[in-house]
Amino acid sequence: MMQTEDLIMHLPGRPKLDALNWQIQAGQSWGILGPNGSGKTTLLLTLAGLKAPRSGQILLAGQPITGYKTQQRAQKLGLVFQQQQDDFPATVLATALMGRHPYLRSWQTESQADISLAQQALAQMELTALANRSIQTLSGGERQRLALAVLLTQNPDLLLLDEPTNHLDLHHQMAVLELIHQQVSKGKSAVMALHDLNLAARFCSHILLLYPDGQACWGEKNSMLQLPALEKLYHQRLITTQVEGQQLFFPYSPLV
Numbered sequence: 001m002m003q004t005e006d007l008i009m010h011l012p013g014r015p016k017l018d019a020l021n022w023q024i025q026a027g028q029s030w031g032i033l034g035p036n037g038s039g040k041t042t043l044l045l046t047l048a049g050l051k052a053p054r055s056g057q058i059l060l061a062g063q064p065i066t067g068y069k070t071q072q073r074a075q076k077l078g079l080v081f082q083q084q085q086d087d088f089p090a091t092v093l094a095t096a097l098m099g100r101h102p103y104l105r106s107w108q109t110e111s112q113a114d115i116s117l118a119q120q121a122l123a124q125m126e127l128t129a130l131a132n133r134s135i136q137t138l139s140g141g142e143r144q145r146l147a148l149a150v151l152l153t154q155n156p157d158l159l160l161l162d163e164p165t166n167h168l169d170l171h172h173q174m175a176v177l178e179l180i181h182q183q184v185s186k187g188k189s190a191v192m193a194l195h196d197l198n199l200a201a202r203f204c205s206h207i208l209l210l211y212p213d214g215q216a217c218w219g220e221k222n223s224m225l226q227l228p229a230l231e232k233l234y235h236q237r238l239i240t241t242q243v244e245g246q247q248l249f250f251p252y253s254p255l256v
């Protein structure tokens, strides 16, 4: 799906960054873990072709990402940002329909099939009742679910998600990650920046650790979610336990 060749992100003031030689395959869900400022968002923007790397290249479906036209690239990959920018007033349905723009020619209007796809995505995100509301009236969690509905409407092969559970209550966190998991089990790929180790352990097949000093390592989930590596990553003592076969992690703070 995507391959990086000696990729070094452009992070100002960080001369030493590990080069990433990384492969994201169909059916894999990658979690990017790292402390604030370690470069998770920058990496996602770089993978999406929206930020030029310092060096190296990214291949999307075997072709350099720089060679894709914007519309072709948007048919293959979609990105959900941490914050949504709503510069123009629009309804929830009209916003979900933006996910069909990569498939339309200039001035072509959306077909009934496009509208049905957008309505299905809104239903999956439990937003049907809000379809005719202005996006400017949505709560933070509703706006985040709409961003995910746009991605579902877009239906790309590679989903890039910057903290997809941002603003979401516990039910919607699970619903969104289960939906992403379903998409991946149908042959898509996901790369998500996450802060919650337990969600990463539950929903990711692979993990990339980004250390603040510029080191990076990546691999299959069980080999990466090891206490010493995670404690070094977050500069935080952790405890771990297994409940019903699931690995759980907690930050440790001594009782005083």
Ligand SMILES: Nc1ncnc2c1ncn2[C@@H]1O[C@H](COP(=O)(O)OP(=O)(O)OP(=O)(O)O)[C@@H](O)[C@H]1O
Pocket: 011, 012, 034, 035, 036, 037, 038, 039, 040, 041, 042, 043
């Ligand atoms: N335009 C810029 N100029 C200078 N520094 C920048 C610029 N953009 C980002 N940075 C810095 O690059 C670093 C990486 O930022 P990035 O947003 O990728 O981190 P992150 O791992 O996603 O953080 P968080 O967990 O807080 O969301 C940060 O230290 C940030 O301040």
